[in-house]
Amino acid sequence: MSESKSAATAAYRPETRLIHSGVLRSQFNETSEALFLTQGFVYDTAEQCEARFKGEDPGFLYSRFSNPNISMFERRMCELEGAEAARAAATGMAAVTTAILAPLRSGDHVVAAKAMFGSCRYVVEDLLPRYGIASTLVDGLDLEQWRKAMRPNTRTCFLESPTNPTLDVLDIAAIAEIAHQAGARLIVDNVFATPLWQSPLQLGADVVVYSATKHIDGQGRCLGGIILSSNDFIQEHIHNFMRQTGPSMSPFNAWTLVKGLETLAIRVRQQTQTAATIADALAQHPKISRLIYPGRADHPQAALVKKQMRAGSTLIGFEVKGGKAAAFRFLNGLKLSRISNNLGDARSLVTHPATTTHQRLTPEARGELGISEGFIRFSAGLEHVDDLIEDMHAALENA
Numbered sequence: 001m002s003e004s005k006s007a008a009t010a011a012y013r014p015e016t017r018l019i020h021s022g023v024l025r026s027q028f029n030e031t032s033e034a035l036f037l038t039q040g041f042v043y044d045t046a047e048q049c050e051a052r053f054k055g056e057d058p059g060f061l062y063s064r065f066s067n068p069n070i071s072m073f074e075r076r077m078c079e080l081e082g083a084e085a086a087r088a089a090a091t092g093m094a095a096v097t098t099a100i101l102a103p104l105r106s107g108d109h110v111v112a113a114k115a116m117f118g119s120c121r122y123v124v125e126d127l128l129p130r131y132g133i134a135s136t137l138v139d140g141l142d143l144e145q146w147r148k149a150m151r152p153n154t155r156t157c158f159l160e161s162p163t164n165p166t167l168d169v170l171d172i173a174a175i176a177e178i179a180h181q182a183g184a185r186l187i188v189d190n191v192f193a194t195p196l197w198q199s200p201l202q203l204g205a206d207v208v209v210y211s212a213t214k215h216i217d218g219q220g221r222c223l224g225g226i227i228l229s230s231n232d233f234i235q236e237h238i239h240n241f242m243r244q245t246g247p248s249m250s251p252f253n254a255w256t257l258v259k260g261l262e263t264l265a266i267r268v269r270q271q272t273q274t275a276a277t278i279a280d281a282l283a284q285h286p287k288i289s290r291l292i293y294p295g296r297a298d299h300p301q302a303a304l305v306k307k308q309m310r311a312g313s314t315l316i317g318f319e320v321k322g323g324k325a326a327a328f329r330f331l332n333g334l335k336l337s338r339i340s341n342n343l344g345d346a347r348s349l350v351t352h353p354a355t356t357t358h359q360r361l362t363p364e365a366r367g368e369l370g371i372s373e374g375f376i377r378f379s380a381g382l383e384h385v386d387d388l389i390e391d392m393h394a395a396l397e398n399a
């Protein structure tokens with residue numbers, strides 16, 4: 001097995017790195033990455049095996065720890081993100097849970113923005129306190145709330161931006177500074193922005209996590225997640241935890257995700273353009289009371305979007321007039337965009353957060369987040385934008 005000639009691709013632009021970074025070729029010199037669907041590896045001698053377990057021989061040991069496909073995925077993501085090290089995980093939630101939990105112990109404190117993916121909120125709000133780790137949820141847009149929430153034992157701050165599903169944009173650089181002043185680290189869930197449009201590490205965050213299930217796969221095939229950070233953070237906090245507790249990525253999924261990365265830039269760019277066009281087409285629609293799109297000038301944090309992101313988003317949030325009944329009539333009336341809780345797919349997908357991803361929350365908690373009964377999250381796919389707009393207009397007629 002040899003490293004590709006292009007292994008050091010850091011000088012290239014993202015599109016180039018997405019094709020060439022991290023390739024490991026076998027003795028057959030295959031064009032496309034080979035699939036190493038193996039649990040383990042054999043050793044030439046007992047001495048080599050011993051050396052490998054001691055970390056003195058740089059080979060693979062067991063696919064719970066590492067595997068050529070997982071390694072290729074981690075390296076390609078590292079170069080894209082500008083991270084020193086990464087560990088892939090079975091799902092986005094395995095990555096989030098590991099990144100938050102692994103460095104902490106009982107007595108520590110976490111501060112998180114309350115607008116986040118439902119399962120992330122479960123980890124922070126319900127799971128951590130069971131192990132003696134207190135948490136405070138803040139309005140992520142309000143820097144004063146972040147400042148006030150910091151305690152001497154605050155170790156981790158957690159946020160996602162743009163937020164799910166209301167697409168608020170949080171000030172990563174400012175929140176990183178508040179966290180660092182309090183001696184805490186900032187973990188950013190960057191799923192909605194994608195590595196293409198936002199680089200949290202460059203903005204001052206310490207750790208970035210992804211659900212690779214979303215745009216990185218992009219074709220609805222497999223689950224995956226990844227944690228990216230400094231060598232020190234991965235070695236000190238993540239490496240052993242993942243190795244010993246086993247929330248590892250399957251080599252098959254790693255192979256699929258590596259192929260997904262090859263087309264990430266072209267897909268996300270097209271989906272962003274489609275989302276922007278649809279947002280403009282729907283913004284003034286008489287049956288829509290509110291539309292949020294991070295690429296539009298009327299986005300509540302438009303200036304911050306310009307400062308911290310390279311483009312808008314593949315997602316749009318909007319409120320259909322007439323509450324849940326109207327929202328359901330709209331969803332049921334769509335012929336092209338499919339009802340699903342996933343996002344970032346080649347198919348356009350629509351979600352009703354109040355009854356799905358955020359149904360666990362009380363109506364008051366949903367109200368606080370702006371998730372009304374009429375609120376819809378739309379994830380732009382790769383269909384022709386005019387077909388999508390015609391489909392949405394027809395469904396709105398009957399909503």
Ligand SMILES: *Cc1c(COP(=O)(O)O)cnc(C)c1O
Pocket residue numbers: 091092093094096117119120160164189191192210211212213214223224225
């Ligand atoms: C989907 C998602 C997750 C969880 O990812 P899975 O791969 O489904 O486990 C975490 N954060 C955000 C923002 C997501 O959209």
